[in-house]
Each structure stands twice: as C-alpha cells, then as structure tokens.
Amino acid sequence: MKKLLLLFLFGLSSVFAQTDKFQKIDSLLNFLYTNNKFMGSLSILEKDKIVFSKAYGLAELSSGKKLNPATKLKIGSITKTFTATMIMQLVDEKKLSLDTKLSQFYPKVANADKITIAMLLHHRTGIPDFLNDDPTVAQYIYIENKKADLLKRIEGYTSAFEPDSQFKYSNSNYNLLGYILEDITKKSYAENLHTRIVKKLGLKNTLLPLKIEPTQNEGYSFTFNGNTWEQTPEWHNSLAFAAGAIASTSDDLNLFLSGLFNGKLVSPAALEQMKTMRDNYGKGLIIAPFDKRKFYGHTGGIENFRAAAGYNMEEKTGFAIVVNGDNFNRNEIMIGVLSLFYGNDYQFPDVKGFTVSETLRTKYVGTYSSKSLPIKITIAENNGALTAQATGQSSFPLTAKSETEFVFDTAGIQMIFGDQKMVLKQGGMEFEFTKE
Structure with a gap:
C-alpha cells in the first residue's frame, strides 16, 4: 500500500509541476498583454500533442472581437x-x-x-x-x-x-x-x-x-x-x-x-x-537553438503580424507563436516562454520604463538627420511619452531606460540623446543624427 501511495504522490507532483510551468507561461503572456506589449496566440506541443493553447487580445477593433486559439x-x-x-x-x-x-x-x-x-x-x-x-x-x-x-x-x-x-x-x-x-x-x-x-x-x-x-x-x-x-x-x-x-x-x-x-x-x-x-x-x-536543443522551423512578419514556429525532433516538442499586436521583441517573448517551460531562471521584463521629466522630453522633440543615412527621424511627444517616425514609415513608441536612453524593443532599436544630437543603434550598427 505504501508503494502505491508513493507512486500516486509522484504522479501528482509531476502533474502539478506541468501545471505550474504552464501557469507561469500564461502569466508572462498576460503580463505582456495587460502592459500593451503583446497580442496573439501561443501553442506548445509535447510528444506531438498540443498541451498549451491560449490567445490574448483583439481580432478586430471596431467590434471589439477577441482572439481565440482558432482565430486565423x-x-x-x-x-x-x-x-x-x-x-x-x-x-x-x-x-x-x-x-x-x-x-x-x-x-x-x-x-x-x-x-x-x-x-x-x-x-x-x-x-x-x-x-x-x-x-x-x-x-x-x-x-x-x-x-x-x-x-x-x-x-x-x-x-x-x-x-x-x-x-x-x-x-x-x-x-x-x-x-x-x-x-x-x-x-x-x-x-x-x-x-x-x-x-x-x-x-x-x-x-x-x-x-x-x-x-x-x-x-x-x-x-x-x-x-x-x-x-x-x-x-x-x-x-x-x-x-x-x-x-x-x-x-x-x-x-x-x-x-x-x-x-x-x-x-x-x-x-x-x-x-x-x-x-x-x-x-x-x-534552425533556432535554445540551450543545447535545436528547433527546425521558420519566422515570419507581414503588416504588424509576427510569427515563429519550431520543432525539436529528439523531444518531439514544438512551440508556435503568432503575434498580431507587435510591441515587444518576438524573440524575447519566445526566450521567456522556453525558459519557463524548461525550468530555467527567468525574470519578467521591465516594461514600465524609466520616468523622464517633461523638460527633457521637450528637449528631445524635433527632427534629426544623419550624414550616414538618407532618412530623417522625427521625435514627438504623445501623452507624456516619446514616439519616433522615420521618413516614409509609421511612428513607433519609445520606452525610456534612463534620462538619455530610449528603446523600441520590437525592432531592436536604441536611441541615445545628447545635446542637439541622437545616436541610433540597431543590429550592431551605429549612426549619429543631428537635430535640425
């Protein structure tokens, strides 16, 4: 009887551990969604069976229709x-x-x-x-x-x-x-x-x-x-x-x-x-690596949709995310999901940003040009936050990391402001802009 009881307890602990990791993943995506960083759906496959499938956010704005896991x-x-x-x-x-x-x-x-x-x-x-x-x-x-x-x-x-x-x-x-x-x-x-x-x-x-x-x-x-x-x-x-x-x-x-x-x-x-x-x-x-694992798949982006899917042959495990509200780096989201799934140390990202005074925000507003790039970048203020817009492109919000550093995580953009200047960093490249 004791042996059966131990087996039963072992089985329960395994179930609770599984539930716990999925709850943490759900908490991460809810955290990003409630902070206007993400909308979309995530699915996880284990041993070729769907074990997690949830959607977060809107499918259509005018009707307020919500996403569900079957929303295409x-x-x-x-x-x-x-x-x-x-x-x-x-x-x-x-x-x-x-x-x-x-x-x-x-x-x-x-x-x-x-x-x-x-x-x-x-x-x-x-x-x-x-x-x-x-x-x-x-x-x-x-x-x-x-x-x-x-x-x-x-x-x-x-x-x-x-x-x-x-x-x-x-x-x-x-x-x-x-x-x-x-x-x-x-x-x-x-x-x-x-x-x-x-x-x-x-x-x-x-x-x-x-x-x-x-x-x-x-x-x-x-x-x-x-x-x-x-x-x-x-x-x-x-x-x-x-x-x-x-x-x-x-x-x-x-x-x-x-x-x-x-x-x-x-x-x-x-x-x-x-x-x-x-x-x-x-x-x-x-191939997308994570730790020592290798996932075969692909990524995608069109309009403001972003997607990623990968399959590990050894574990018969798969992860797929389709984002329709893109305001945070898709790869960072997947790193968080995979870390929580595999029990790695992981801290939720800082999405609130740093509070910058109105005086400094006003100082940064303006149009910037560079001798290295054939575009201009306009910095504007919107409801107490800064936005950036490059020539011929849509504007995007900037998150303050300090009094001088601002980022747009979705595209891996970093902007560092100085006296009438701004340095743009992206993809390992660096460009200096001067305020006009």
Whole structure:
C-alpha cells in the first residue's frame, strides 16, 4: 500500500509541476498583454500533442472581437516552409527535380538558365527581392498583383550576384516557386495547400485568404501608438503570395511541423534535403537553438503580424507563436516562454520604463538627420511619452531606460540623446543624427 501511495504522490507532483510551468507561461503572456506589449496566440506541443493553447487580445477593433486559439492570423514567411514542402512533394512525385532550371518555366528572369529549383529554395539566386529591394513597391502593397504583372517586375530586375555564389534572402524566389507549383499541377496555390497539406494533416484553420474576414474568425494586426492600439491596414494578399500570405493558428503551425518531421508529408530523403543548411538556411527551414536543443522551423512578419514556429525532433516538442499586436521583441517573448517551460531562471521584463521629466522630453522633440543615412527621424511627444517616425514609415513608441536612453524593443532599436544630437543603434550598427 505504501508503494502505491508513493507512486500516486509522484504522479501528482509531476502533474502539478506541468501545471505550474504552464501557469507561469500564461502569466508572462498576460503580463505582456495587460502592459500593451503583446497580442496573439501561443501553442506548445509535447510528444506531438498540443498541451498549451491560449490567445490574448483583439481580432478586430471596431467590434471589439477577441482572439481565440482558432482565430486565423497571417504567418508571413512561415509560408515559405509550406511552399518548400509542396515543392519537395513534387520532387518526390518526380514531377520536378532540384536541378531543374528556372529557364524551363520563366526564361526571361536574369540568369534563369543558371538558377535551379534548389537555389530558389536556398535563396542563392541573385534575384532581387520585390519587397525590400524594389523602391517602387509602396505603390503595389494595397492593390492586386496579378501573376503577369509581378513576373514582369521580377523579370526586369538586374541580378545582384552570380547564382549560387552567395545567400541573400529574397521573397521573389518563393513567389516564383509558388508559380511553378501552379504551372506543374494546373491548380491554384490555395488548392494545392488544401489537398497537399491541410487535408492530409487534418488542419482546421490554415488557408490562403483573399482578404481578412472577421466573420470567418480571422483577425487583423495592430500597432500601438504609445497610448492605444490601432488596426493596421491590410496588404493585398496577392503580393506576398507563396512567400508570405498564408493565415493559420499557432496550433496548426505546431501540427504542420509535427506532420512534416514525422513523415506525413514528404519522404525521409526529401526531409533531409529540407534540413540541409547552406549559409544557415535550408529548403524553407532555419534552425533556432535554445540551450543545447535545436528547433527546425521558420519566422515570419507581414503588416504588424509576427510569427515563429519550431520543432525539436529528439523531444518531439514544438512551440508556435503568432503575434498580431507587435510591441515587444518576438524573440524575447519566445526566450521567456522556453525558459519557463524548461525550468530555467527567468525574470519578467521591465516594461514600465524609466520616468523622464517633461523638460527633457521637450528637449528631445524635433527632427534629426544623419550624414550616414538618407532618412530623417522625427521625435514627438504623445501623452507624456516619446514616439519616433522615420521618413516614409509609421511612428513607433519609445520606452525610456534612463534620462538619455530610449528603446523600441520590437525592432531592436536604441536611441541615445545628447545635446542637439541622437545616436541610433540597431543590429550592431551605429549612426549619429543631428537635430535640425
């Protein structure tokens, strides 16, 4: 009887420990949500089963509709993992080869006779990115981008480098892969997504939407203006297409990666190809390390949606987050979640910031220019807090860390103010601005 009692107590302690870590994760996300740092959903997979699934915040502003775990949100470039999976299915079906040249489909693209399907998957083509390298892209974000029109723009680009000589991330590569998928199958990308992945895995909330439909439990993204959340204008989904237009849930992302890594979508040989890294990028996959663990997955961002999903093969554990209220660094959120899940030491972040006097805030307000960058940054005051706005971009709130240091954690931006000057730090780079 004593032995049975001990086993029973051991079982209870294990359950309580599991509950405790999930309660801590829930507390962290509630803490960020109530401090206007985060809205979105998180899902955790253990031994290929969903063990945590919660949503926080709004799906639509006008109606005040709340998010729930089944609310479909855009996942941005995690779409590329879906696209790569379907391309590898065509390879398995011998309808396509990794050595097939782009010229077989789109010979007018620069260096098409040298670019292979494998190079497109690995971002090693030299094809400029229609989103980040094309200065005219602003005029196309909110209108329909028909295949013929976007192809014509891509065909007009000059190659950035010799194919396969280096890595450079380009959304153009994956839109071309999406077009090739359609050409070979004679079906739309959306149809292929449904039959090749969604139906096979029994996913409930993954699709390529034409536009956000709140009545279909689909949510918008939001920007925090320093005082309140504002609904972010929606892009036309035809622009992001096979590079970033899928909408899904954190649960479905976990189930997708679980299905992919457990042989439900591609052959073992194809999966090994996808996992093979070149310049830290596989075929639609990246590796995210945590401690000694290795998670295969991808990240994404579109409008003000941010997403990340990763799967650990050894533990059969997965984490997926889809953010639709982006006001805190997505990676920092995931570090907090993973730390609490694995029992590491972790302190909740300081989100309140440092109180700066009105005199100093007023002193920093103004427009700043730099000899090193072709942009100006306008610092303004809004309800006792500072905001920053770069030329041609939306404004964003600044959190004070001291009387002179302000940050925007979402983008890893640090601003240090001095006498009529401001130093901008981001991504290991540093630029000096002078107040006009």
